Amino acid sequence: MTKDLAHFQSTLLEILAASTDADGLLLQLQQEEFSQQWTDYIATFELPMVEVAAELVRKWGKRSADVRKP
Amino acid sequence: MFKRSRPAPWIGLSLMPTPDFFQASQPLFEAGAVQVLEWSFDMGWEADLPDWVTHLLEFYSQRDRLLGHGVTYSLLSAQWEEAQDQWLKNLQEECKRYRYRHISEHFGWMAAGNFVQSAPLPLPLTADTLRLGCDRLNCLAAAAKVPIGLENLAFAFGQRDVEEQGTFLDQLLAHVQGFLVLDLHNLYCQIHNFQQSPEALLKRYPLHRVRELHISGGSWSKSASSDSMIRRDTHDGPVPEMVFELLAIALQHCSHVEAVIFERLGHTLSTETEQQQWRQDFQRIQQIVHQRRR
Numbered sequence: 001m002t003k004d005l006a007h008f009q010s011t012l013l014e015i016l017a018a019s020t021d022a023d024g025l026l027l028q029l030q031q032e033e034f035s036q037q038w039t040d041y042i043a044t045f046e047l048p049m050v051e052v053a054a055e056l057v058r059k060w061g062k063r064s065a066d067v068r069k070p
Numbered sequence: 071m072f073k074r075s076r077p078a079p080w081i082g083l084s085l086m087p088t089p090d091f092f093q094a095s096q097p098l099f100e101a102g103a104v105q106v107l108e109w110s111f112d113m114g115w116e117a118d119l120p121d122w123v124t125h126l127l128e129f130y131s132q133r134d135r136l137l138g139h140g141v142t143y144s145l146l147s148a149q150w151e152e153a154q155d156q157w158l159k160n161l162q163e164e165c166k167r168y169r170y171r172h173i174s175e176h177f178g179w180m181a182a183g184n185f186v187q188s189a190p191l192p193l194p195l196t197a198d199t200l201r202l203g204c205d206r207l208n209c210l211a212a213a214a215k216v217p218i219g220l221e222n223l224a225f226a227f228g229q230r231d232v233e234e235q236g237t238f239l240d241q242l243l244a245h246v247q248g249f250l251v252l253d254l255h256n257l258y259c260q261i262h263n264f265q266q267s268p269e270a271l272l273k274r275y276p277l278h279r280v281r282e283l284h285i286s287g288g289s290w291s292k293s294a295s296s297d298s299m300i301r302r303d304t305h306d307g308p309v310p311e312m313v314f315e316l317l318a319i320a321l322q323h324c325s326h327v328e329a330v331i332f333e334r335l336g337h338t339l340s341t342e343t344e345q346q347q348w349r350q351d352f353q354r355i356q357q358i359v360h361q362r363r364r
Contacts, residue, residue: 009149
């Protein structure tokens, strides 16, 4: 289960961080190969909120490589 | 025959280590109006804090009026990382340095894969996610050694998150006899963004577990994909009227509230007008809390 959730979480953040348009982002999430429980969860996502999430992750996202830089 | 009145909750501030916050809040501290102080301790771990901040922390700690509120633990991250281990060690040291009445964190997760931090995001309630959250709360409780709690999240991807969060929080907190930090502006965001009725949304939460209320303002943003305005939990504006109304309602329904904490982001009180408005909002909170005593 942990691997399944970890895959969902890391993939979600990568897609949100890389996105430029919410429509394409939601489509990409829907096409990812997640297990059924995460596919079902993504089906409940609303487009305006996905937009907000992408903006937040782009603004506050910090990668481990960024932290290690002196 | 006799109705025994409960003591009124303490009213306090979330401490921001910025010059504008110092300037805006000084009259309130000098008047003795700040009865309790909340500190986001993990925001201070890598910062060089000014003396006035450490003096305030010591003052409130010595009087047992200091509350701890973590930001970056990332309770529901699947991967347990070195950073979380270090976070817990830092918390143990923090609790030796200052006396906290309780420690709270946020529902949700913000770290995964290569990301050590992002924004707090929700997860659905399943047997697995509940087990994960309970394990992480055990770690938090072991490190803090004081009562621990969780704050409700403003952000939701969709209706499922809105409908499940209260139950999820209840089941997590039941596991550690924890308390709920009910953030009223976070509720307001969901009321607006998901067309919820205030009373119905409040009832989704375990109000008997509420020990602390948060109140703040925020901002609006326009959605690119629709014509709708999205309410954002940015802590950078005045408190909306509906949030004051939610405070009055919450005080009626939550019988174990010990503290009401007014939040405002640092560097957002740069003008005299903003500072006056902010102090007026604080006074309005005082009025509502004191009216509730009668």
